[in-house]
Each structure stands twice: as structure tokens, then as C-alpha cells.
Amino acid sequence: MGRARRSTSDSPSALLIGPYDPHCGEFTFLAPPLGVWRLAGVLEAAGIETKVFDPNCCREPPQRALERVLLSGAWDIVGVSTTGMTLRFDLELAHIVRRVTPEAFIVAGGMEATFRPELMFELGPFDLIVLGEGERPLLDLVARRRAGQPLGGIAGTAERNKDGQIIRIPQRALSRDELRDAIYSTPYDKMPYSAYWERLESAYRIGALPSKAAREAHLAEIRSVRLITLNYCPMGCTFCSSTNFLHEAQGSVASLARLEADECLTMIERIVAAHPRVRTIIFQDDIFVFTRDRRILPLCDGIIAAKRSGRIPPNLQFISTNRIDAMTGPRLTAMKRAGFRVLGFGIENFSPGVLGEFNKAQIHRHIEPVLSTALANGVTPFLDLILSSPHAALEDVCQTLREAYRWLRQGCEIGMYPYVIPFSGAMLAKDPSLLPHTHYARRHVAGTDIAWQQPVKILPMDPDVADAILRMERSFESMLGPLERQVAHLPSRLRSLLWILSSLPIMAERGQYIADESEVRGELYARLPPLRPEAAPLAAATA
Ligand code: B12
Numbered sequence: 001m002g003r004a005r006r007s008t009s010d011s012p013s014a015l016l017i018g019p020y021d022p023h024c025g026e027f028t029f030l031a032p033p034l035g036v037w038r039l040a041g042v043l044e045a046a047g048i049e050t051k052v053f054d055p056n057c058c059r060e061p062p063q064r065a066l067e068r069v070l071l072s073g074a075w076d077i078v079g080v081s082t083t084g085m086t087l088r089f090d091l092e093l094a095h096i097v098r099r100v101t102p103e104a105f106i107v108a109g110g111m112e113a114t115f116r117p118e119l120m121f122e123l124g125p126f127d128l129i130v131l132g133e134g135e136r137p138l139l140d141l142v143a144r145r146r147a148g149q150p151l152g153g154i155a156g157t158a159e160r161n162k163d164g165q166i167i168r169i170p171q172r173a174l175s176r177d178e179l180r181d182a183i184y185s186t187p188y189d190k191m192p193y194s195a196y197w198e199r200l201e202s203a204y205r206i207g208a209l210p211s212k213a214a215r216e217a218h219l220a221e222i223r224s225v226r227l228i229t230l231n232y233c234p235m236g237c238t239f240c241s242s243t244n245f246l247h248e249a250q251g252s253v254a255s256l257a258r259l260e261a262d263e264c265l266t267m268i269e270r271i272v273a274a275h276p277r278v279r280t281i282i283f284q285d286d287i288f289v290f291t292r293d294r295r296i297l298p299l300c301d302g303i304i305a306a307k308r309s310g311r312i313p314p315n316l317q318f319i320s321t322n323r324i325d326a327m328t329g330p331r332l333t334a335m336k337r338a339g340f341r342v343l344g345f346g347i348e349n350f351s352p353g354v355l356g357e358f359n360k361a362q363i364h365r366h367i368e369p370v371l372s373t374a375l376a377n378g379v380t381p382f383l384d385l386i387l388s389s390p391h392a393a394l395e396d397v398c399q400t401l402r403e404a405y406r407w408l409r410q411g412c413e414i415g416m417y418p419y420v421i422p423f424s425g426a427m428l429a430k431d432p433s434l435l436p437h438t439h440y441a442r443r444h445v446a447g448t449d450i451a452w453q454q455p456v457k458i459l460p461m462d463p464d465v466a467d468a469i470l471r472m473e474r475s476f477e478s479m480l481g482p483l484e485r486q487v488a489h490l491p492s493r494l495r496s497l498l499w500i501l502s503s504l505p506i507m508a509e510r511g512q513y514i515a516d517e518s519e520v521r522g523e524l525y526a527r528l529p530p531l532r533p534e535a536a537p538l539a540a541a542t543a
């Protein structure tokens with residue numbers, strides 16, 4: 001494997017760098033990177049001085065801030081977190097680490113590193129790649145450095161031998177107790193949520209919102225803290241990478257593990273103590289409620305009791321992502337009473353055929369009744385949709401657009417994506433029959449001459465459907481650009497209306513009616529946040 005240096009001291013120190021997205025906030029809310037913070041907590045608990053560098057929350061350009069941090073200490077290990085979406089930026093930071101501290105032992109971890117260790121060695125200056133959960137491999141790595149032992153052969157890593165071959169050493173997933181201990185170690189008191197909230201509040205220009213109610217609603221959205229209580233989701237959707245993450249690292253099927261109801265409550269109380277201004281806790285589990293779930297009702301009862309006894313604020317709210325086929329009337333009622341105000345559902349598509357292709361045909365019959373019951377209970381469903389699949393027909397796309405519009409008008413929030421993104425590790429990304437329909441983008445790592453072709457879209461095989469989707473995307477982007485210059489922030493519901501608006505003429509040309517154009521525009525204008533004073537007439541952007 002690469003360099004094997006000796007530890008610089010008996011109490012080694014680690015610097016962990018979160019995934020870097022210079023455009024963050026564009027799609028979703030900003031938040032401290034949970035993965036590296038959890039690792040930092042675990043390392044600190046083992047007596048290893050650890051610093052998290054969060055490139056998305058710096059006062060100066062992150063590149064300069066990183067240089068400063070690198071020069072401020074003697075780091076035994078520098079860890080770089082990677083995701084597919086952020087890879088080119090993560091690599092930029094990794095190369096800065098190598099340039100500024102040539103002797104550093106640099107490790108890559110996270111989603112992309114786990115699925116593509118060979119790509120990491122090819123594009124990055126890494127000494128070692130960590131596969132899957134970083135806790136055990138990092139502790140082992142530090143212990144060996146302390147003891148001056150060789151760093152090869154650590155379970156949960158991929159290394160390059162002298163011949164340049166990549167050797168993967170699998171590790172088993174954290175057991176339930178190990179996962180609980182890792183979650184308990186997450187240093188919420190050190191995570192700079194307030195700094196994020198302040199940035200978001202000024203980005204949303206909260207003070208300028210017209211009514212107190214509107215301000216409160218936005219604050220509840222912004223002042224949120226993320227908690228993850230599960231190790232992975234076993235649903236096996238074909239477009240999803242995270243469902244395969246632990247299997248990839250273990251080399252076999254990993255066991256499911258999650259916190260019990262009382263352990264969730266312990267974490268909620270800790271978060272409230274660390275961040276008393278928090279309004280919403282977002283359970284960031286891939287899936288929070290399972291079909292045969294024995295946790296949700298006791299958890300709701302526990303939350304209600306904790307609110308009554310003053311252990312947590314009575315107005316604390318919750319958001320979670322759930323299986324729609326796991327939702328029942330009693331569960332929805334209990335969740336509403338406990339303060340769950342938004343429930344995310346990965347609906348993906350309203351066509352049974354496309355759902356079958358995504359390996360989630362079984363959810364179809366639950367969509368209508370669950371969404372209706374949730375809305376009737378005063379809970380807002382947030383639907384994630386993928387408008388097309390590789391085998392989608394035009395009618396599938398149109399059905400999804402029509403249904404999305406119907407549910408949006410009934411009060412659902414919607415996030416829409418036009419096609420499947422071929423995330424490394426997802427089943428669809430590995431399907432050779434889809435390669436001719438996969439589009440690539442040339443990615444360049446700033447500050448280096450490194451570039452590669454990254455897969456970015458899998459388009460429908462039907463050329464007419466692919467053409468419609470691509471034209472919709474161009475039209476969406478041409479409307480989005482000017483709008484984003486005019487309004488402070490464009491939430492998902494508005495983006496979804498823009499997708500629907502952009503589809504209307506393109507589908508009309510194909511004889512498909514989606515919705516009335518003036519009505520869609522009306523819905524869009526009614527939901528728009530305040531315009532910037534210098535804004536040009538809005539209609540120009542969406543005309
Ligand atoms: C929370 C979350 C978010 C939050 C992020 C909040 C935050 N800053 O923490 C928000 C809502 C902002 C978000 C947004 C998006 N997300 Co997201 N998100 C997640 C989710 C559900 C959980 C991530 C998490 O916190 N996991 C828990 C921690 C503990 O795990 P972890 O980060 O993986 O870290 C562990 C290991 O990976 C490893 N590790 C990680 N880093 C490092 C570094 C080193 C050095 C080492 C040794 C180890 C190591 O050790 C950690 C502890 O065991 C994942 C799904 C998942 N289950 O992971 C998707 C996921 C990461 N998101 C995904 C996507 C696609 C997005 C969006 C693009 C969605 C969109 N279209 O808008 C955006 C992109 C945002 C951006 N700017 O990059 C994809 C990424 C796919 C890929 N292969 O890249 C995922 C995997 C879901 C999926 N399969 O589709 N997301």
C-alpha cells in the first residue's frame with residue numbers, strides 16, 4: 001500500500017473533512033455533515049483529538065480555510081468524505097491537503113469511496129480508502145499508528161499493493177450496540193447548527209416575511225437538527241445506492257440495526273439540550289417506519305410524555321421519511337399527536353409499471369389512501385418523484401405529472417427529478433443494457449489537470465420520451481435561472497410547479513394534456529416568496 005509513516009505523537013490527531021458542495025442550498029437545506037461528526041465523536045471518545053472541517057460553513061473561501069487548518073496542527077490522519085454529487089469538489093480539497101501537507105496520511109471514506117475505491121486511487125491523492133462505516137477502520141488505523149505498526153490489512157479498507165492492484169478487505173457492519181454507541185457519541189453540542197441557521201435565516205430573509213405565521217413556519221423549517229437512528233434501508237430500490245452501502249463494505253448482506261424508542265428519546269433530549277432553539281428534529285433514516293414496526297407507537301407515546309413533563313419543548317416538531325405501505329390510520333394519528341408535521345414518502349412515480357422497474361410495485365395501492373389520510377390528519381406528505389425510468393413510456397411520465405399536480409394542489413409538498421441519476425452502487429447504474437442510455441458529464445478537479453467522465457443521467461430508452469424529458473429539463477433550467485436571481489430561495493414545491501409548467505407545451509405537442517397553463521402559473525405565483533426589490537418582472541422568467 002501507499003506511504004506508511006510513523007505516528008507523530010502518542011496522542012494522534014485527526015482532521016475530518018465533510019463533503020464539499022459549493023452550490024449547497026440549491027437543492028436542499030444546509031446542515032453539518034453528520035457522517036464525519038459521528039466519526040469525530042467516536043474518535044474523541046477513544047482519546048483521539050479530532051477536528052471536523054466543514055467546507056460548506058466557512059467564513060472565507062473553503063480552500064483557504066482548509067490550508068489554514070492544515071497548517072495549524074500536526075495531523076496524523078486527514079480523512080476526506082465523498083459522495084457522488086460532490087466528488088469533484090471533495091477531490092479538490094484532497095489535493096489541497098496533499099499539496100499543503102505532503103506527508104499527511106490521507107484517507108477517503110463515504111458513499112463514493114466505498115463503491116468506487118479504484119476511482120479514488122485514480123483521481124485522488126489517497127493512501128487508503130475506507131469501505132462502509134468509518135468507525136472501526138479509523139480506530140484501528142489510529143491504534144496502529146500509535147503502536148508504530150504497519151497499516152496494511154485493516155478490515156473495512158481498500159489498499160493499493162506494489163503492483164497497483166486494489167485489494168479490498170471487507171468489514172462487517174456495526175452491530176446494533178456498536179451503532180447505538182456511535183450515534184450516542186455524535187457531538188451535537190459541538191456541531192455548529194446555529195451558524196447554519198443564521199446563514200439560512202439571512203438567505204431566506206426571514207425578517208422580510210409578511211406575517212408572523214409565515215416567519216414561524218420558515219423558522220420551523222430552518223431551525224432543524226438531523227438525527228439518524230438506522231444503519232441502512234433494506235428495500236432494495238433499483239435506483240438507490242444507500243440500500244447497498246453496507247453490503248458492499250461487508251461483501252455480504254448486512255444486518256439491519258437501529259435505535260429503540262427510549263434510545264431515540266435520549267437522543268432527542270440531548271439535541272434539545274445542545275440546541276435549545278431547535279424547532280424541528282429531522283429523522284434522517286432512509287426509512288423511519290417499517291411495515292412491521294414496533295417502535296413508532298411507543299416512540300410517539302414517549303415523545304408526548306416527554307413534552308408533558310417538560311423534558312422537551314411542547315412545540316417541538318418532527319419530520320421523517322417513511323415507507324408509504326407502512327402507514328396506517330392509527331400510526332398517522334399517533335405521529336400527528338407527537339408533533340410529526342411532515343412525512344416524506346419515496347413515491348417515485350405514479351405508474352405501476354415504473355414502480356415495478358424501481359422494485360417498489362407494492363407501494364402503488366397505498367398511495368391514494370395514505371396521502372388522503374395524512375392530509376386529513378393535518379400532516380403534510382412530502383413526495384419524492386422521479387419522472388421517468390429507463391423503460392418509461394410517455395404515458396407514465398404524463399400520469400406522474402398529472403398526479404403530482406393533483407396532490408400538490410391538495411397540499412402535498414413534492415420534490416421532482418426528471419430521470420434516474422446513476423449513483424455508484426445502485427442496481428440500475430450497474431446494468432450494462434442501460435449504458436447506451438447513460439449520459440456523462442466531464443468533471444474537472446479544480447487546481448489540478450485531473451478530469452474524468454462521470455455518469456449523470458439514465459434517460460428513457462424510448463427516444464421520444466428521452467427527447468421530451470431533455471426538452472423539459474432545458475425549459476426548466478431556462479426558467480429557473482432568472483427566477484433564482486429574483487427570489488431569495490426556491491423551495492421544492494416551486495421547482496415542482498416549474499417542472500409541470502415546463503412539461504405543458506412539450507406534452508401538448510404529443511397530444512397529452514397535463515394541466516391548464518394559466519392555473520399552473522397561478523399556483524406558482526401564489527407560492528412565490530418575496531421578490532428581491534431589484535427584480536425584473538417575474539412573468540418574463542416563466543414566459
Ligand atoms: C442526510 C442526507 C442528506 C442531507 C445532508 C445533511 C447533512 N449534511 O448531513 C440533505 C437533506 C442535505 C441531503 C441532500 C442531498 N442528498 Co443526501 N442523503 C442523506 C442521507 C439520507 C443520510 C446521510 C447521513 O447522514 N448518513 C449517516 C452518516 C452517519 O453516514 P455517512 O454520511 O454515510 O457516514 C458514514 C460512512 O459513510 C463513513 N464515512 C463518511 N465519510 C467518511 C470520511 C472518512 C474519512 C471515513 C474514514 C469514513 C467516512 O463513516 C460514516 C460513519 O459510519 C443519505 C442516505 C444514507 N443512508 O446515507 C442520503 C444521500 C447521501 N444523499 C444523496 C443525494 C443524492 C442527495 C442530494 C443530491 C439529493 C438531491 N437531489 O437534492 C442532495 C445533495 C446535497 C449536496 N449538496 O450534496 C445520495 C447520494 C448518492 C451518492 N452515491 O452520492 C444518498 C446516498 C441517498 C441515495 N442513495 O440516493 N442528503
Ligand code: SF4
Nearest residue numbers: 233236237240243286
Ligand atoms: S426506500 Fe429509499 S432508502 Fe430504501 S432502498 Fe428505496 S430509495 Fe433507497
